Amino acid sequence: MYTQALNANPDAGDRTLEDAALVARFQERIDDEDRIEPNDWMPAAYRKTLTRQISQHAHSEIIGMLPEGNWITRAPSLRRKAALLAKVQDECGHGLYLYAAAETLGTSREELVDQLLSGKAKYSSIFNYPTLTWADIGAIGWLVDGAAIMNQIPLCRCSYGPYARAMIRVCKEESFHQRQGYEIMISLSKGSAEQKQMAQDALNRWWWPCLMMFGPPDAASMHSDQSTKWKIKRFSNDELRQKFVDATVPQAQYLGLTLPDADLKLNEETGHWDYGTINWDEFKQVIAGNGPCNRDRMSARRQAHEDGAWVREAALAFAEKRRVQAEAA
Amino acid sequence: MAGQTIPLWEVFIRSRNGLSHKHVGSLHAPDATLALQSARDLYTRRGEGLSIWVVPSNAITASDPSEKGMMFEPTASKIYRHPTFYEVPDEVGHM
Numbered sequence: 001m002y003t004q005a006l007n008a009n010p011d012a013g014d015r016t017l018e019d020a021a022l023v024a025r026f027q028e029r030i031d032d033e034d035r036i037e038p039n040d041w042m043p044a045a046y047r048k049t050l051t052r053q054i055s056q057h058a059h060s061e062i063i064g065m066l067p068e069g070n071w072i073t074r075a076p077s078l079r080r081k082a083a084l085l086a087k088v089q090d091e092c093g094h095g096l097y098l099y100a101a102a103e104t105l106g107t108s109r110e111e112l113v114d115q116l117l118s119g120k121a122k123y124s125s126i127f128n129y130p131t132l133t134w135a136d137i138g139a140i141g142w143l144v145d146g147a148a149i150m151n152q153i154p155l156c157r158c159s160y161g162p163y164a165r166a167m168i169r170v171c172k173e174e175s176f177h178q179r180q181g182y183e184i185m186i187s188l189s190k191g192s193a194e195q196k197q198m199a200q201d202a203l204n205r206w207w208w209p210c211l212m213m214f215g216p217p218d219a220a221s222m223h224s225d226q227s228t229k230w231k232i233k234r235f236s237n238d239e240l241r242q243k244f245v246d247a248t249v250p251q252a253q254y255l256g257l258t259l260p261d262a263d264l265k266l267n268e269e270t271g272h273w274d275y276g277t278i279n280w281d282e283f284k285q286v287i288a289g290n291g292p293c294n295r296d297r298m299s300a301r302r303q304a305h306e307d308g309a310w311v312r313e314a315a316l317a318f319a320e321k322r323r324v325q326a327e328a329a
Numbered sequence: 330m331a332g333q334t335i336p337l338w339e340v341f342i343r344s345r346n347g348l349s350h351k352h353v354g355s356l357h358a359p360d361a362t363l364a365l366q367s368a369r370d371l372y373t374r375r376g377e378g379l380s381i382w383v384v385p386s387n388a389i390t391a392s393d394p395s396e397k398g399m400m401f402e403p404t405a406s407k408i409y410r411h412p413t414f415y416e417v418p419d420e421v422g423h424m
Contacts, residue, residue: 039394086374093371100355103337109357110334166354173375312359316333319360 035161038104054102059116060124061095067131083180094170101162126213128291135202141181143210150244154234189255204260212283214241245273337386338364342378
């Protein structure tokens with residue numbers, strides 16, 4: 001569903017040890033829009049940055065199943081339930097494509113999963129908010145997936161081949177997610193006063209956290225320059241955030257809902273919608289583990305991993321038994 | 330069993346008859362049967378294929394990218410292998 005700009009600065013020390021000629025040739029390939037493939041030479045910092053970004057993205061997909069999974073058994077109709085189930089299954093698939101892409105950089109799946117479960121690795125801040133009503137499922141599809149698409153489309157042209165290819169698959173599947181969410185919002189907005197209020201309440205709670213999904217403002221973002229130079233990142237956080245706001249305002253107007261920002265207004269000069277100040281303290285708190293649901297998400301994930309251990313062990317033991325039998329025959 | 334890793338498989342899919350199988354990605358599975366089932370769930374949720382191959386990743390022998398110059402250079406210098414190398418008079422028409 002989404003990757004967030006959470007990476008720390010790549011270690012400068014990694015670069016000093018590397019052959020300047022190799023580094024220069026690598027940058028030339030990037031500048032020529034050549035794609036980097038798994039066994040190609042790459043700077044250690046490029047490998048580290050990508051491993052971190054792709055695995056964080058994978059973790060976000062996996063954790064992202066939890067807030068929506070909360071409503072599968074309570075979806076209001078069989079049609080809605082089938083669609084939500086398919087969407088959550090897609091998120092799992094996206095997580096798996098991305099883990100596979102991250103593994104091509106040399107870190108094993110087991111290590112990546114351990115990093116998530118131990119809390120060493122981060123995932124998108126947005127999944128630490130609760131899904132209180134059915135309207136939240138609509139708001140997540142419309143806004144969270146909408147923001148994710150904004151962010152992910154440029155990643156289809158990322159310089160690292162396996163990541164770009166995974167993102168192409170993800171983006172193809174993601175547009176159904178946004179549409180199913182918006183359809184839920186339309187139904188609620190056209191429903192009873194109570195249903196419309198439910199949709200407005202969900203929008204009020206999800207709007208600001210969605211704007212935070214694009215990461216810190218450009219002025220405060222320290223790693224963007226290097227990622228841009230490596231063509232991992234093609235647009236800045238603020239550019240993508242603005243695109244999202246501009247795309248979403250008319251969609252909210254169609255629903256007859258109000259975006260919860262008194263400062264939101266069309267800037268006649270730039271043609272863009274100016275928006276109010278984002279509460280970055282809240283963002284930092286959520287990233288630091290103090291959001292409304294951080295502990296729930298992590299304990300649910302750990303529990304699922306532990307509960308599945310016997311299945312993994314049994315499947316491996318069975319495969320081994322079959323292998324021995326085949327050899328004996 | 331602790332510490333044992335689940336093997337990696339490469340997945341190839343034939344999208345329709347008449348086309349060859351194409352590499353689509355990879356996955357982890359304990360054996361071939363589960364690899365095929367996971368490949369179905371992971372890579373064909375929207376009618377992407379009619380046939381799946383799964384191959385243990387460690388069974389693939391790959392060329393070394395750092396030797397691609399030496400490996401592929403001989404074809405680059407043999408332009409006479411391409412039809413455009415030869416001249417056909419206009420009067421002869423399409424050949």
